[in-house]
Amino acid sequence: MSEPYSSPSSDVMIQFDRVVKKFGDHVVLRELDFSVKPGEFVTLIGPSGSGKTTILRLLMTLETADDGTIQVGGEYLSHMERGGKLVPADERHLRNQRKRIGMVFQQFNLFPNMKVLQNVTEAPVRALGLSKAEAEQRARELLEMVGLSDKIDAHPMQLSGGQQQRVAIARALAMRPQVLLLDEVTSALDPELVAGVLAVLKEIARTTDITFLCVTHEMQFAQDVSDRVMMFDQGQVIEDAPPEQLFTQPAHERTRSFLHAVIDRAV
Amino acid sequence: MSDNLGRIISTLLEGVPVTIQATLGGIALTIVLAFIAGLALLSKSRTVRVISRIYVEGFRGTSEMVQLFWLYFVLPALVGLQIVPLFAGILVLGLNHGAYGAEIVRGAVQSVPKAQYEGAVALSLGPFDRMRRVILPQAVVEMLPPFNNLFIQLLKSTALLYFISAHEITQKGEELRPALPMGDLTVIYAVELIIYLLLAIIITVVMRALERAGARRLGRKPPPRSKVFSSATAGGV
Numbered sequence: 001m002s003e004p005y006s007s008p009s010s011d012v013m014i015q016f017d018r019v020v021k022k023f024g025d026h027v028v029l030r031e032l033d034f035s036v037k038p039g040e041f042v043t044l045i046g047p048s049g050s051g052k053t054t055i056l057r058l059l060m061t062l063e064t065a066d067d068g069t070i071q072v073g074g075e076y077l078s079h080m081e082r083g084g085k086l087v088p089a090d091e092r093h094l095r096n097q098r099k100r101i102g103m104v105f106q107q108f109n110l111f112p113n114m115k116v117l118q119n120v121t122e123a124p125v126r127a128l129g130l131s132k133a134e135a136e137q138r139a140r141e142l143l144e145m146v147g148l149s150d151k152i153d154a155h156p157m158q159l160s161g162g163q164q165q166r167v168a169i170a171r172a173l174a175m176r177p178q179v180l181l182l183d184e185v186t187s188a189l190d191p192e193l194v195a196g197v198l199a200v201l202k203e204i205a206r207t208t209d210i211t212f213l214c215v216t217h218e219m220q221f222a223q224d225v226s227d228r229v230m231m232f233d234q235g236q237v238i239e240d241a242p243p244e245q246l247f248t249q250p251a252h253e254r255t256r257s258f259l260h261a262v263i264d265r266a267v
Numbered sequence: 268m269s270d271n272l273g274r275i276i277s278t279l280l281e282g283v284p285v286t287i288q289a290t291l292g293g294i295a296l297t298i299v300l301a302f303i304a305g306l307a308l309l310s311k312s313r314t315v316r317v318i319s320r321i322y323v324e325g326f327r328g329t330s331e332m333v334q335l336f337w338l339y340f341v342l343p344a345l346v347g348l349q350i351v352p353l354f355a356g357i358l359v360l361g362l363n364h365g366a367y368g369a370e371i372v373r374g375a376v377q378s379v380p381k382a383q384y385e386g387a388v389a390l391s392l393g394p395f396d397r398m399r400r401v402i403l404p405q406a407v408v409e410m411l412p413p414f415n416n417l418f419i420q421l422l423k424s425t426a427l428l429y430f431i432s433a434h435e436i437t438q439k440g441e442e443l444r445p446a447l448p449m450g451d452l453t454v455i456y457a458v459e460l461i462i463y464l465l466l467a468i469i470i471t472v473v474m475r476a477l478e479r480a481g482a483r484r485l486g487r488k489p490p491p492r493s494k495v496f497s498s499a500t501a502g503g504v
Contacts, residue, residue, distance in 0.1 A: 024359050091394065098391040112485045113404035122400060123390035155486025175390060186350030 011030065011157050012074070013038040013179060013184075013211040017026035019068035021054055028054050030235035036228075038073075038178075041205050041212040043222040043243075046232035047258060052215040055180040055232075055240055059213065060103045073100060073178060102177035106184040108164040110156035110171070116143065117152045120171045128175065135174070146200050153215065162193030173204065180204075182214040189230065194218070201225070219263055223247050231255040271451050275443060279458050282439035286466070289356045289425040289435060294418050296361025297346045297368050301414075305372025306398075319369065326366035332427055339431045341348060352433035356425065364421045371413045375406040408481035415474035419467045426463075436462055 012015040014036040028051035036042045044052045057063045058070060061078060061116050069086065070077040079086040080093050089097070120139035124130040130138070143149055146166035152217045156164055165185055172180060178223060182201065198221045206226050216222055222229055223243045231239040231252065239252045250256045307319035326334070338359055343349045350358070379402050387397040426437040440455050447455070477491040 018358065060385075062385050062388060095391055095393060098388065101389075103389040105382065105386065105389075107382055109382045109389075111383065111386065111401050111405075112487075113401070123392055126396045127391040127393070157486035171390070 004236075011037060013072065014213065015071040016055075017069045019058065019070060020252065021051070021058065021063065022066050022131060026042065027235055029058075029065075032236060034230060034237050034240070036211055036213060039209045040213065040227045041225055042228045043214045043216060043226040044230050044232050045216070045219070045222060045258070050233055050265070051235060053183055056103065056183050059101060059179070059181055061098060063118060064088075072097065095127075099175065100178045101181065102172035102175050102179070103183065104165070104168050104172050106187050108156075108161070108168045108188075110168055112156055112162055114156075115152070116154050116156065116159070116167050118119070119156065119167060120174050120243045123171070124174050133212050138174055139170070142173050143167070146170045147196070156254060160193060161189045162196050163235040165189065165193075165197050168211070169197070169200060169204070177210065179211045181217065182212065184215055184217065186216070186218055194257045217262065219259070220264055231258065233258070271447055272454060275447070275451065278443050279436055279455070279462060282434060282436035283462065283466075285353060285428075285433055285435040286422075286425050289353060289360065289428055289433065290418075290422045290466070292353075292357035293360030293364065293421045293425070296357060297364040297417065297421060298414075300361060300365025301368025301372050305376070307440035308369060308373045309376060310315045322370050323366045326363050331359060331363050331424060332430065334363060335427055335431060343429055352428060354427040355431060356433055359427075360421050361422055363424075364417055367417055368414065371417065372406070373412050375409040375413075376402060378409055379405045391445050394424055405485065408478070408485055411474055411478045411481060415471055418470050418474070422466055422470060423463060 012035045014034075016032050016034050018031040018033060019029050020027070020031055032055070035264065044055065046052055054063060058065055059072070059077065064078055069079055076086065076089070077097050078089050078094065080089045081087075111122070114122060117136065117139055120142060121132065121135035124135040124138065125132055140149070140152070143152060146169055148163060148166055148170070151159060151163060156167065159167065165188075167264070169185075185201070186197055189197065198218065202225050203222075204210065214222070214226070225244045229241060229243045230237045231246065231248045231250070231254070233254055239246060239250060239255045241251070246255065247259065250259060280458045304319045304322055307315050308323070310316050310319075312383065335355065339350065339352065376398075383401055384397060387401045392400065425435055428435050429437040429441060432438060436459055440459050443455060444452070482489040
């Protein structure tokens with residue numbers, strides 16, 4: 001650990017540098033290194049419980065790393081430079097960093113005390129300082145894009161899972177994030193609702209320059225939409241390739257057996 | 268039936284305004300203290316948590332009546348400041364039930380799923396907005412049933428104000444006792460019980476209405492009207 005951590009650079013949006021995360025004695029990330037370029041759509045695949053979600057939660061500052069650094073857009077995420085040394089970031093720094101990052105959760109996490117429209121306008125008004133009118137206009141556009149214009153006045157609890165997840169996507173986009181984290185966003189949905197959510201995400205990936213980091217078990221979706229797929233296992237990225245290559249000719253034996261197990265065909 | 272029933276009822280009803288004032292004042296103070304102390308129990312700062320814990324355990328763990336005597340009899344002797352009985356009563360009722368209420372607030376805030384907090388963090392909401400806009404509106408709905416209990420207990424505790432001669436229901440009853448024959452004792456205390464019961468039912472009706480409004484706000488199915496209270500409110504609704 002003698003060499004310096006890599007310095008911020010502008011052609012990298014997300015940079016993990018020797019990130020270590022432990023839960024008790026269990027090491028989830030072992031000096032994990034990887035980077036994502038601006039505008040890239042990168043999907044993480046790998047066995048359940050291997051720590052893929054932990055990577056997203058670290059980026060959303062919902063967890064803190066035990067060692068190593070994470071940079072987003074060339075700035076340290078959970079650290080600040082003070083007197084030439086890296087120190088843990090304070091709440092203000094974290095809040096500024098979070099503004100550039102959005103996250104869509106497996107369980108949607110909509111606020112039940114707010115109607116659909118307010119779920120989407122609340123953070124732009126409170127955290128970005130938009131006027132209510134601006135925020136509402138943006139929210140209406142986004143809700144139209146996800147096909148929920150008619151649900152603006154509904155309570156989240158009155159919506160199907162798929163509709164709730166589409167509201168959650170609109171809510172995350174309303175913050176105009178540079179990076180969008182997708183944490184198994186279709187895993188909690190009934191099978192017939194999955195396609196609608198994935199179609200919305202494909203459209204966003206196609207029409208915006210948002211950088212995506214996605215954890216999913218939807219292999220077809222990963223293959224269709226990703227620029228790059230990373231196979232993650234035992235705390236490390238063990239294979240990193242464009243989807244057409246990784247899904248058809250995986251180089252690593254573990255990737256092969258994983259794909260064999262999750263896809264109902266020989267790879 | 269006693270010939271004095273009319274007199275008993277009208278005298279006891281004279282005590283109702285003070286009982287209601289003490290109850291409402293006590294409830295207002297209870298709510299304020301419960302939220303301050305309850306949120307302080309969840310503070311990141313150890314000092315703040317310890318101070319709040321001392322308040323909660325101190326007032327919850329000592330006798331309400333002795334607290335009242337301290338405030339009304341001992342404090343004036345020590346600092347020479349005599350408090351009006353009603354205010355002394357409100358202060359003790361509020362301080363005491365606020366200590367119980369603090370645990371209700373703390374428990375309800377902690378019962379809001381962590382996912383809600385994480386959703387708010389992911390949207391860059393600051394700690395204040397997270398609590399005020401996301402967590403508390405959901406927690407308050409959970410607090411209503413236990414607060415209903417607490418407020419009814421507070422109402423019944425107003426009878427303690429008899430000991431410091433506030434002119435509430437119980438004190439009116441004791442005033443009446445020597446003036447009437449022994450046989451009327453049952454009537455006096457029966458009427459007292461009924462008045463307290465009616466006041467308690469009013470509290471419950473109000474709190475149930477708030478519960479239903481809260482459930483609607485969260486897009487939940489409102490709790491069903493219970494049979495007892497739908498008949499109790501049938502005249503007014």
